[in-house]
Amino acid sequence: MALLKVINLRQHFKISRSFTVKAVNGVTFEINAGETYGLVGESGSGKTTIGRSIIRLYNPTEGKVFFDGKKISGNLDAATNKMLRQNMQMIFQDPMSSLNPRKKVGDIIAEGLDIHKLYKNLKERQEIIAEILKKVGLSPAHAERYPQQFSGGQRQRVGIARALVMNPKLIIADECISALDVSIQAQVVNLMKDIQDETKCAYLFIAHDLSMVKYISDRIGVLHKGYLVETGTTQEIFSNPAHPYTQSLLSAVPQPNPRVEKNRTLLTYNAENVNYESCTMQQLSDTHFVLT
């Protein structure tokens, strides 16, 4: 059974009488327990909004979301709300604005533990914090520092530690490695994989960097202008991309080679005249779908 089911999700924001942003438009996908689903797409395509709607930071305009068999869209009772807050965690895109500058990092990480009283005594609390800091490549002494005393990449790892410490069933990781340098990206990706092996948690891995998505995801969804234009296994998306937008994304990955990079022209995809609303999902294989 799927751990998360998103059915026909729409999320619109009314900015003024004449201007509504249609951020997410009828998106449907599932994530199985223990699986990693990569969500990629251009800036503003609705990736963060999908994450925030699932975890109920927004109220979906339309559509249904099921988690572990329970409906989590619409009105929630207290028990479902509690279940959600323990079992689903989000790592936020903007590390600085999601970490309280007046709190020590150790207390930030332990927030969820404190709310749900997930330790026996203060000694255990301290041990849990130390353990998770080491896991994300920081040191236990960092617990005493404040967020602004960290570099951008170190802060990002604090956000990761805060999510991991809850042992959730689903982690929504929004661009959680893009602020990290390549070597630490590799460490974090490897770490997330190890933790998944250990705890069987699932990830919704939101990113724009295709080369990293490839290493971590089992399946991938490609988002464009709030529509899911293609979804398939990682293998299918990379070796057999069907949608022109997916193809243009794949062609634009920069190569670490100055002479090649400086002479390259990019394949661009012009979607101005495409009306996705009138398109339908076509099935190419058991797992591969494309919007045409």
Next chain:
Amino acid sequence: MSIKNLDITFKTNAGNIHAIRGVNFDLPRGKTVALVGESGSGKSVTMKAVTGLLDSNCIINSGNIFYNGVDLLTLSKKDLRQKINGQQIAMVFQDPMTSLDPTMTIGAQIMEGMLLHQKISKSDAEKKALELLNLVGIIDAEKRMKNYPHQLSGGMRQRVVIAIALSCEAKVLICDEPTTALDVTIQAKILNLIKDIQAQMGLSVIYITHDLGVVAKVADFVNVMYAGKIIETGTVDEIFYDPRHPYTWGLLSAMPDLETDDARLYSIPGSPPNLLHEPTGDAFAARNQFAMKIDEKAAPPMFQITETHFAATWLLHPDAPKIELPPELKARLERSRKAAFLGDKA
């Protein structure tokens, strides 16, 4: 601009952190210099020193930052703010939310600097703000001017910050990870935009990023930073086709390229030194498979390879043994030279 022997310490509860340990760095007029290096190596702190925005718990032990002959470190905060920042030097910060005001529309924020520093009417400022938003690829720019930062996506915010930096028509642009939240197509658009402006106005650019693909695209020169020091510097060709420092080798190897399939990701073993305790010898020694006895005792000086290429590793000492590069790296360098039609020699 030229940074000489910059040395910075932070005071914290746990003790003093020696974050910047003698950084030298030149930005030639009209060129793009990239600053790369591991998280925590001191890239942002170095650039904050340039703009006088260091946190209050820092001590500048020594150093100069010359800009047009003036040492910026001797200027008062007020002079920096009124004469330099936003007029001569513009900076795009790593975390866009921290440089945007959540209570102001983005239109007002883009126009603010122009109205303050340039003799320009409100309607001209508005026109220019719109044009800039279009240039950084924001669709419906006119409507977006009225949005507040939280109503934009992460990448849109990042682009607004870039638009603000470009609006000041500064002579030096410092970009700290400006495109990390952007997908490859928009990233390419912005990099090209900065290049165009550079060609038109002779702008000099410092580019901090961990994305070596971006470095390859934009940089003329590259500085590689490790544990508060520049450990290799050279032209972009020298760094990518003929790197000499083992840390630079590690960085290049860690970049996944779409061709090398399905191997587990390479990451440089170990972790960076804790700068609460001053490292003795070469700070990279513990993670360096080619480390020699001397690496534990003395920090290597910068050895010169060409007129523009320097690296701080004892491997370049005339008495050091000749070493074989790891086979994967060797293959990779050969591949990339071949793709660049450079033959076997860089």
